[in-house]
Amino acid sequence: MADLFVSRSLEEIRFWSRIMKEHSFFLRLGFRCEDTQLINEATQFYRTFEAIEQKALSFPEETDPATIYAFNQEVHTAVSHIWVFKRKVLGLILTCRLPGQTNFPLLVDHVSREARYFRNRLEELNQGKLEPLPDAIIDENVFFLRIMADHAKFIGHLLDPSERKLVDQARDFSHDFDQLLYQARDMDSMRPQSQTVPLLNQFLDQNRVSVASLKDFKKTARDLIEQCKIKSIIHPLLADHVFREAERFLEIIELFERSLTGISSSNRVLHH
Secondary structure, three states, rough: OOOHHHHHHHHHHHHHHHHHHHHHHHHHHHHOOOOOOHHHHHHHHHHHHHHHHHHHHHHOOOOOOHHHHHOOOOOOOOHHHHHHHHHHHHHHHHHHOOOOOOOHHHHHHHHHHHHHHHHHHHHHHHOOOOOEEEHHHHHHHHHHHHHHHHHHHHHHHHOOOOOOHHHHHHHHHHHHHHHHHHHHHHHHHOOOOOOOOOHHHHHHHHHHHHHHHHHHHHHHHHHHHOOOOOOOOOOHHHHHHHHHHHHHHOOOOOOOHHHHOOOOOOOOOOOO
């Protein structure tokens, strides 16, 4: 269990610290040139999470669990601070105190939700909490399906309006993932009765197909943006960022599907 705690902690931090670092960069891009205080704060968060990412990469898998426990606490503090920063920025935007900045309110809320998710994951790891598999399946899908729906909306709004076909595709993905999210929330409200193996299997299978399709769309868009073949105001790093998050969600779904095969028809609960 100690080895699992170390490996899972480092894996989560390596992925999410990079995401937090990039959030800082994207927010900074959207601020006005006169927003020097916000720009400086975003820059400091970028450096903080870059250092965390490098530190996480430097730890070997056989690191003492006590060291990783302390590291998780250190990262938790940094994530808590960036969550507060993101919510402050959202408040400034929604009260019209940053006219002309270019960060969508939904995007700022989106990145704050990811910070809260990361913070909660660190708490669960340090407290030794392992959610029962049926609960984890629903909770992770509710979270990530909304993230994917948001991504489709952002892509649709950041593509040039003349890219009509791609804009339509993004709008279609937005609709599809809104529907999947509604279904996931229905599964959530019906639990525990909804948590049968056949229903969870179908739930994961349907989501996997849609996420794989969205991931392919994001990869195509990323490649076209990097090659300057389409018109947009999407930064190439943002295109890669949303692709990596879709890739991670797909990996989580596939892990859940493999875990479900270990549940017998008696419906005993496994932990992930």
